[in-house]
Amino acid sequence: MEKDSDSTLTSLDENTENLCDNPTRDNLAEGIVSLFQPIIDKLDDRVRSTRLAQQDLSEQLDSLIAQLRSIEDIQHTSPEFDTYVHKLINVKHKVTVIYSILQGAQDRLNRLHKQIEREKFKRRSILDSELSSPDTPTTPTS
Template sequence: MAALAVLETPSGRDALAEGLLELMSPAVQQLDLHVHSVRESQVELREHIDNLASELCRINEHQKVALDLDPYVKKLLNARRRVVLVNNILQNAQERLRRLNHNVAKETARRKTMLEASGAFTPRSPSKP
């Protein structure tokens, strides 16, 4: 019941919101970093697929034995198309994460300013309890 009474006050709700925002911010930043690294890997993979497809076409053109490599080239191009699609999805997700992170930082700063202005928030040094 005492915890409920603390949350009923504006400063208790603000402190809870502040804690939630501070908890979410590192997770969002870490997720953003992972999405960024996956996107870079997707770009590398797409480049390798393009190189392999062009190399297969070149081999097919210069080959004396009639070996049909077109189905393999088509498979590579289909794989490339899927990689580009996944990359676009990741890019959209990363943009949403970036906006979320920005909003979290903005809300944290706003709430911190409100708390400091009301006098309910006094910064403590990490060594003091």
């Protein structure tokens, strides 16, 4: 019977060095990054277009509110517009809240995109340094 000390398992510290030299792990990570990259880009574009549409809607609501107020000022009393102006102000507030939420989502997507780019650059530099390393033979010896 073998002793427990003869185990072939290695410690975490010993395996940490092997993480950079694992081509399967690098290929898997590169595959995951390439899988999510188009999705993140598409989501980023859609959030950006939605934010622009929300901003345009907000500007149009501001213009409409100004026009309704000028009509109200000309007629001096217009109770039917007052209710609609308040509704438009409430809608504008909701649009502003949605715009703020979209801005936060856009910021998170931008940070995620930057992290992906950093990870790609890091992996490429590791692969380049491994390929150009003089310790690894480039041609088999006979």
